[in-house]
Amino acid sequence: MTKKSCLRLYLGAGLTFAVLFTASPARAQYSPPAIGSPATGEQFVIELSGAYWYPTADISVASTSLNVVGTDVNLKNDLGLTDDRFPMFKIVLKPKAKHKIRFQYIPISYSQTAAPTRVLTFAGQTFARSVPINSTLDWKAYEFGYEYDFVSSNYMFVGAILEAKYTDVSANLTSAVVAGANSVKAPIPAVGAIARAYLAPNLSLTGELTGIKVPSIHSFSGHYADVDVYATLNLTRRIGAQAGYRAMDVSFGASDDSGSMTLKGAYIGGVLRY
Numbered sequence: 001m002t003k004k005s006c007l008r009l010y011l012g013a014g015l016t017f018a019v020l021f022t023a024s025p026a027r028a029q030y031s032p033p034a035i036g037s038p039a040t041g042e043q044f045v046i047e048l049s050g051a052y053w054y055p056t057a058d059i060s061v062a063s064t065s066l067n068v069v070g071t072d073v074n075l076k077n078d079l080g081l082t083d084d085r086f087p088m089f090k091i092v093l094k095p096k097a098k099h100k101i102r103f104q105y106i107p108i109s110y111s112q113t114a115a116p117t118r119v120l121t122f123a124g125q126t127f128a129r130s131v132p133i134n135s136t137l138d139w140k141a142y143e144f145g146y147e148y149d150f151v152s153s154n155y156m157f158v159g160a161i162l163e164a165k166y167t168d169v170s171a172n173l174t175s176a177v178v179a180g181a182n183s184v185k186a187p188i189p190a191v192g193a194i195a196r197a198y199l200a201p202n203l204s205l206t207g208e209l210t211g212i213k214v215p216s217i218h219s220f221s222g223h224y225a226d227v228d229v230y231a232t233l234n235l236t237r238r239i240g241a242q243a244g245y246r247a248m249d250v251s252f253g254a255s256d257d258s259g260s261m262t263l264k265g266a267y268i269g270g271v272l273r274y
Contacts, residue, residue: 038154039198041234044273047092051269053106053246054085057262059137061171063182064256065124072258073120079135079173080114088267100147102163108139108263122173123180134174139261141248142166145210147194155198161210163190165224167250169259184254188214188224202234222252232271240271 037043059081062070075081086108093101113134120127127133145163152159170183192210199205211225230244247264 039204040202040237041204041232041240041273042154043237045094046274047094047271048273049090049242049269049271051088051242051244051267052085053088053265053267054083055246055263055265056083057081057110059110059259059261061122061137061259062257063123063171063180065182068121068124068126070123070256071119071121073122073173075110075112075135075137078114078116078118078120079133080112081110081137082112084110088269098149098152098159100149100159102143102145102147102161104143106141108141109137111136120173122171123182125173125178125180127173127175127178127180131175131177136172138170140168142168156196158195159193161192161194161208163192163210164188165190165226167224167252182257184252184257184259186220186222186252186254188212188222190224190226192226204232204234206230206232220252220254222250225249230267238273240273242269242271243267
C-alpha cells in the first residue's frame with residue numbers, strides 16, 4: 001500500500017469517527033414531543049396566577065337612611081377618584097382532564113379627598129358644597145367556580161362555567177362636620193363560557209365571559225358581567241407570562257342602597273403550575 005493510499009485511509013477513518021462522535025450526543029439530546037400529549041400550558045394539577053390590573057373606573061353609589069333620600073354620588077365627578085392599579089389572584093385546580101375548580105380574588109380600594117361642586121346626601125347625612133370630603137370605597141370581589149370543558153383536545157378547549165361571585169362593598173364619606181358610611185354584601189350566581197386555542201406550541205389565547213341579571217328578590221336586584229381576554233406565553237411547563245384585558249360591570253340595589261361599578265383595562269402577570 002502506497003503512502004498516498006494510507007493517508008486516504010487514515011483521513012476517511014478520522015472523518016467517520018468524528019461524524020459518529022458528534023452525532024451520538026445530538027441523538028441523545030434530541031427528544032421529540034410525545035404523540036398525543038397536552039400542550040405545555042395544560043399539563044398541571046394546580047395553577048396559580050397573579051397580575052396587576054390597570055382599569056379605568058366609573059363608580060356611583062347611593063344610600064338612603066332615616067327617610068332621607070340619598071344622592072347618586074359619582075366617585076370621580078363628585079369626590080375626585082383617580083384611577084389606580086390592583087392585584088388579581090387566581091387558583092385553578094384540575095383533578096381531571098375536563099374538570100376544573102376555580103377561585104379568584106380581587107381587592108379593589110380607592111381613597112381620595114375633594115370638595116364637591118354640589119350638595120351630597122349619603123347615608124342620611126348632608127355634605128355641603130365646596131367643603132372637602134375624605135372618601136373611601138373598598139370592593140372585595142371573590143369568585144368561586146366550576147368549569148367543565150365539553151370540547152377538549154391537546155391544543156384547544158371550549159367549556160362552560162358555573163360561578164358564585166361574592167361582592168363586598170363599603171363606602172365612607174367624612175367631612176369636618178358630618179360622616180356617612182354604608183356597606184353591601186351579596187352573593188351573586190353567574191354562568192358563562194370559556195375558550196382557549198394555541199396559536200403556537202407555547203402561546204395560547206383565552207377568552208372568558210360570565211355574568212347574570214338578578215331580578216328583584218327580597219328587595220335585592222342587580223347584574224354582573226365579566227369579560228376577560230388574555231394571552232399566555234409558556235416559558236416552560238411550569239412558568240408562563242400573561243397579558244390581557246378585563247372589563248367588569250356590576251350594579252346592585254339592596255333595600256335603600258344602590259351602586260354601579262364599571263372597571264375596564266389591561267393587566268400583566270405570571271402563572272405557576274404544578
